[in-house]
Amino acid sequence: MPSSTVENYLKCLYHQELTTEGPVAMGQLASAMGVAPGTATAMVKTLAEAGLVHYEPRGGVSLNPTGRRLALHVLRRHRLIELFLVQVLGLDWSEVHDEAEELEHAISDKVLTRMDALLGHPSVDPHGDPIPTARGSVHTPHLASLADCHTDRPVRIARILDQDPRFLRFLDQSGLTPGSEAVVQNRDADADAITLQTSQSRQITVGTAVAAKILVEPAAGVEN
Amino acid sequence: MPSSTVENYLKCLYHQELTTEGPVAMGQLASAMGVAPGTATAMVKTLAEAGLVHYEPRGGVSLNPTGRRLALHVLRRHRLIELFLVQVLGLDWSEVHDEAEELEHAISDKVLTRMDALLGHPSVDPHGDPIPTARGSVHTPHLASLADCHTDRPVRIARILDQDPRFLRFLDQSGLTPGSEAVVQNRDADADAITLQTSQSRQITVGTAVAAKILVEPAAGVEN
DNA sequence: TAATATATTTTGATTAGTCAAAAACAAATT
DNA sequence: AATTTGTTTTTGACTAATCAAAATATATTA
Structure with a gap:
């Protein structure tokens, strides 16, 4: 199982790639993760070792298909949890992001599946962000x-x-x-x-x- | 915030104390936690440093009031989550323990409070184990x-x-x-x-x- | 093209949690 | 009282994740 840290780096890389053409620079990743540059370099090497990203020293880092699949799975958990917290537990949409940030690493697929069913297989979270499917696809309509x-x-x-x-x-x-x-x-x-x-x-x-x-x-x- | 590891040791100590008179022996704690004896000794020292237990070298370890309060809080989270998983998400009572073991460390007090309200302030979990109150008291009827x-x-x-x-x-x-x-x-x-x-x-x-x-x-x- | 600025990688340390194995202690047995 | 047994503590080592600061590579600017 990937650690929460690994999951967070992958999620972060996914987000960065959405607003960057080509590979993500170390500095960008480091500041998005709130860590020192050297930490990002070290972690990216680990991710590359684990077969989750493509890393070219001084050339930046990009998710490979395995890493992207995992990132989307984390994102799916995150967004389903957000919606669940709003719809089922009545939390305010302004506070669910931080809650989900923790829970996304602790919830099993079994629980996730139940939540998805209970919510009626929703396609967007409380902020309108699209929820990736269990198979790992997202469709993000151009808005x-x-x-x-x-x-x-x-x-x-x-x-x-x-x-x-x-x-x-x-x-x-x-x-x-x-x-x-x-x-x-x-x-x-x-x-x-x-x-x-x-x-x-x-x-x-x-x-x-x-x-x-x-x-x-x-x-x-x-x-x- | 205490780490998951600290929470697990406290919870474990709480359980061990229920079936032990006097302080808990290191060997007992170590095998209950599934770690090597030396690991338990090291961790117990940390817990003592943090003001959560009373530790007498070669004399065993016992929760102090602060540690007990924290242990009960973790137990409350665990048991409310178990009930929630059964009642709201429809999981089987046989599988919720392991799920809760992870979630108990990730859930905030805010979410816990909502779950408690949604469940109608229950007093026992799906196994009949009493749920500690938010103030940290449990009453365990003699059965x-x-x-x-x-x-x-x-x-x-x-x-x-x-x-x-x-x-x-x-x-x-x-x-x-x-x-x-x-x-x-x-x-x-x-x-x-x-x-x-x-x-x-x-x-x-x-x-x-x-x-x-x-x-x-x-x-x-x-x-x- | 040389000098400077910027980004990245290395290096050496640190913290939390762990293990294996050696050392120390306490208790029980002879 | 001396030895053996069993538990506990210590020691030295390891992994994951981190930082600060030094070293290096790449760009930019002059």
């Missing part, structure tokens, strides 16, 4: 963000690309949770500001950096 | 076993003192699960055998060692 979607058309919040509890509570307060609708009224590039109208008819203005973390899809019944 | 209870009087299975999946499945097959009723018909000291009648009118004969692991209480509505 626009509030920073680049059409204006003056109703959209539905589909996914939030940030797990920070503070930020998620802010979205809660603002009525910008996955599933809720909104309309982008105005984009002001100079002010770096995006103004939107929520489904509760509230007007909210956010910066581009925040808007870019809120992914949307066309609201139901609207042709885009 | 007779099938090896020493009255004969020819209906009793209800209250608690099973063994977590071995194989044994638990055997009990399941025999209709001797907590909550079910039985009557001891005969005890044959020479044959080391105890014969009983289950509530499904099946006749079962078990050895004394097994009978001693099955604790009972007077069946409802019967004066004992």
